[in-house]
Amino acid sequence: MKTLLRYREIWLSIAIIVLVAGVALRRPTYASPANLLDVFNNTSLLLILAMGQMAVILTRSIDLSMAANLALTGMIVAMINAAFPTFPVPLLLVLAALIGLGLGAFNGVLVWKLNIPAIVVTLGTLTIYRGTTFLVSGGKWVNADQMSADFIGLTRWAFLGLPLLSWFAIAILIAFIVLMTRTNIGRALYAIGINPTAAVYAGIDVGRTKFIAFCLSGAIAGLCGYLWVSRYVIASVEIANGYELNIIAACVIGGVSIAGGIGTAFGAALGALFLGVINSALPVINISPFWQMAISGTAIILAVIFNARSERKHGRIILKSVEGTNG
Helix, strand or coil: CCCHHHCHHHHHHHHHHHHHHHHHHHCHHHHCHHHHHHHHHHHHHHHHHHHHHHHHHCCCCCCCCHHHHHHHHHHHHHHHHHHCCCCCHHHHHHHHHHHHHHHHHHHHHHHHHCCCCHHHHHHHHHHHHHHHHHHHHCCCCECHHHCCHHHHHHHHCEECCEEHHHHHHHHHHHHHHHHHHHCHHHHHHHHHHHCHHHHHHCCCCHHHHHHHHHHHHHHHHHHHHHHHHHHHCCECCCCCCCHHHHHHHHHHHCCCCCCCCCCCHHHHHHHHHHHHHHHHHHHHCCCCHHHHHHHHHHHHHHHHHHHHHHHHHHHHHHHHHHHHHHC
16 A cells, blocks of 8 residues: 555545545535546646647656647648638647647757757747747738638537547657656666766767657647647647647646656646646635635646655665675
8 A cells, every 4th residue: 555655646545535525515416427528628738738748757857838839830831721711620730739849849959969958948949939920920810700610610620428539648658658667768768867867878979868858748748739729729829839838737646757767647637637626626615716726836837846745755765775796
């Protein structure tokens, strides 16, 4: 039992259940299956984005441009749909992922070939992508009446009672769990996060691996560009403004270490769900927007403290085992 409770995923699952149960005591309808499925669907975009951010953070980097990438990609596909309503939506979906991939690759090349810190690169491209969104749109919005019914309806199409947006989140979560646990690139992401020097001696190309992480992050952001516009039926320069902080928060709460090398896809997904439950539960029990932000911020700080203490514990355990061996 003690071994199980050492896993962040167990604690997060318990926290989510306790939170839902606590809110249900005041509003029983909150715990109804229909409402919980709605909460999951509303959290799906954050969950998907957290997967891409997790891949980057594992390599001791960070991608601050994900939300700006999402906004630019969403604006481009929305404008294409408004101009050519018969353009197949599945192709737009692929196009969105490819545009996002290109933007992520641009970040990756700057980090890899020019050896510029990721936080500096993505802070710069955040501004560039936001500015480009304004330039391509002329500062105008693309509204619901300019979009085709197929473009809007794809994320609302339901299968087995779940909207397609939720299925996207589930499929991408499974894909990332497999990627991180069953592939060489997943192991390389962890290896360079834990010890880049040792990773080089093991034959891992650190720069190339970081480039792949940024490509993954970009493709995920681009895909979410379409999903976001389709879900909220509007494309503007301001969409997802500041959302990169939510994405990073989901990863940190889910146990992904900012120092790299530690964290799981399932943990990041639970971190996103935890934030989604907080954001949906607090208004239900009439907590003011100010306190909602304060509570969310407190959860993030506690998660960072918890992460730091966990990593320190790992160090002490190794030393003890060495001492025990010598004795």
